[in-house]
Amino acid sequence: MKIVSFRRADSFVSSKIVSSRHPEGFELYFEFSGAEPAGDGNWVVPAALLPAMVWGEEELEIDAPVSATLLANLPAIQDLYQSWLPGAGRVAVHAAEAAGDSTPEAGAARNSASFFSGGVDSLFTLIKNRETLTHLILVHGFDVALCEENYFRALRARAENVAGAFRKRLIAARTNVREFYGQTHDQWTYYHGGVLAAIGLCLSDCLSAVLIGSTYSLAQLHPWGSHPLIDPLWSTGALRVVHDGAEAARMRKIEVIAREPAALRMLRVCGGQPDSEMNCGQCEKCLRTMIGLQLLGRLDECPTFPHHIDLRRIRRLDLTESSLFWREFLGFPVDPSLRRTIESAVRAAEMGFGGDYGTWKSKARRTLALTKHIRADLIAGLRMLGP
Numbered sequence: 165m166k167i168v169s170f171r172r173a174d175s176f177v178s179s180k181i182v183s184s185r186h187p188e189g190f191e192l193y194f195e196f197s198g199a200e201p202a203g204d205g206n207w208v209v210p211a212a213l214l215p216a217m218v219w220g221e222e223e224l225e226i227d228a229p230v231s232a233t234l235l236a237n238l239p240a241i242q243d244l245y246q247s248w249l250p251g252a253g254r255v256a257v258h259a260a261e262a263a264g265d266s267t268p269e270a271g272a273a274r275n276s277a278s279f280f281s282g283g284v285d286s287l288f289t290l291i292k293n294r295e296t297l298t299h300l301i302l303v304h305g306f307d308v309a310l311c312e313e314n315y316f317r318a319l320r321a322r323a324e325n326v327a328g329a330f331r332k333r334l335i336a337a338r339t340n341v342r343e344f345y346g347q348t349h350d351q352w353t354y355y356h357g358g359v360l361a362a363i364g365l366c367l368s369d370c371l372s373a374v375l376i377g378s379t380y381s382l383a384q385l386h387p388w389g390s391h392p393l394i395d396p397l398w399s400t401g402a403l404r405v406v407h408d409g410a411e412a413a414r415m416r417k418i419e420v421i422a423r424e425p426a427a428l429r430m431l432r433v434c435g436g437q438p439d440s441e442m443n444c445g446q447c448e449k450c451l452r453t454m455i456g457l458q459l460l461g462r463l464d465e466c467p468t469f470p471h472h473i474d475l476r477r478i479r480r481l482d483l484t485e486s487s488l489f490w491r492e493f494l495g496f497p498v499d500p501s502l503r504r505t506i507e508s509a510v511r512a513a514e515m516g517f518g519g520d521y522g523t524w525k526s527k528a529r530r531t532l533a534l535t536k537h538i539r540a541d542l543i544a545g546l547r548m549l550g551p
C-alpha cells in the first residue's frame with residue numbers, strides 16, 4: 165500500500181491510497197468545520213494500518229512525515245490486531261520522515277475534545293471531563309452514512325445544543341473512510357477505533373488530547389476497535405489519544421447522566437426518528453437505556469423517552485450483540501416480570517435464538533437453534549456415558 169499526494173487546505177486533508185483493493189488509488193479525505201487540520205502524515209496511519217494488514221499488503225509506504233513515537237508504537241498495535249484477527253498479516257511501515265515529536269502548540273495545549281454522539285457513553289465522558297474538555301467532535305461518515313444528509317443535520321443541531329449547554333465548541337468532521345474500507349458490519353467493529361484516532365490526529369494543531377468514550381467497561385473487555393490497550397498507542401508528542409470511561413459499568417454511566425438535568429433533557433440514544441427530539445422507546449438501545457433509568461427511579465423525569473416499558477418489545481429484541489449490557493441489569497433489584505423477560509431474552513441471545521418477532525421466519529430460526537442445542541446436548545450426554 166502506498167499513500168501519496170497528501171493535500172491540506174484550511175478545512176480538509178486528503179491523500180491518495182494505492183492498494184490491492186484500489187489499484188487506481190482512492191482519495192481518502194477528512195473535512196472539518198470548527199477546526200483546521202494539521203499538515204503531517206500521522207492521521208493516515210490509524211486509518212490505513214488495519215486495512216493494509218487485512219488486505220495482505222506487505223508494506224505501508226507513507227509519503228509524508230510521521231511521528232517517531234507513533235512509528236515506535238506500531239509493532240505493539242500490530243501484535244494486538246493480529247491476536248484479534250488471526251488472518252491479518254504483518255505490514256512494514258515506512259514514512260518519508262520519522263518526525264521528532266513536538267509538544268502541543270501553546271494554543272492547543274489548553275484544548276481537549278471528546279467524540280460526541282449524544283448517547284450514554286459520550287454524555288458520560290462529557291460530564292466526567294466537563295472541567296477540562298473544550299470541544300466536542302461529531303462525525304459524519306461514521307455511524308451516519310454520508311448520503312444521510314438530513315439525518316446528520318438533525319444530529320448536528322442537537323449536538324450544537326449540548327455543546328452550548330456545556331459551554332464547549334463543536335467540531336464537525338466529515339469523511340469517506342467507510343467507502344475506502346468497503347467492509348462489512350463485522351469488520352467495522354474492529355476498524356472504527358483507528359478512524360477516531362485518525363480524526364484526533366488530524367486535529368493535533370488545535371488539540372492536545374482527544375477522548376474516546378468507552379463502549380464496554382473494563383469487566384466486559386473483548387476485541388473491539390476502540391480499546392484501552394490500543395487507543396493510547398495512537399498518541400504522538402503533540403496529541404494524546406485517551407480511552408475514557410471504561411472504569412464505569414453502564415448503570416454507573418446512566419446514573420451520572422440521570423443526576424445532570426441538562427444531560428437528561430438531551431439524552432438521545434436512538435438511531436430512528438432523526439427529526440424528532442424523542443427516542444423511539446422500542447429499539448434495543450432505547451429499551452436498554454429506559455430500563456437503566458427506571459431502575460434508578462428517573463425514567464419519569466427524562467423527557468426524551470416514553471415512560472412505559474413494553475415487555476413484549478423486549479421479548480422481540482435480538483440481543484446477540486448486546487447481551488453483556490442486559491446481563492448487568494440482573495445484578496439490580498428488578499421487578500419480577502421484567503427480570504423474567506430480561507433473563508429469557510438474554511438466554512435466547514446467548515443460545516443464538518435471536519428475537520421473537522412473531523413471524524414464521526423468526527419462529528423457524530428459534531426452533532432451528534433450539535434443535536441444534538438439544539442435538540449438541542444429546543451427543544455430549546451420550547459421549548459421557550461412554551461405549
Ligand SMILES: [Zn+2]
Binds near residue numbers: 443444446
Ligand atoms: Zn429507539
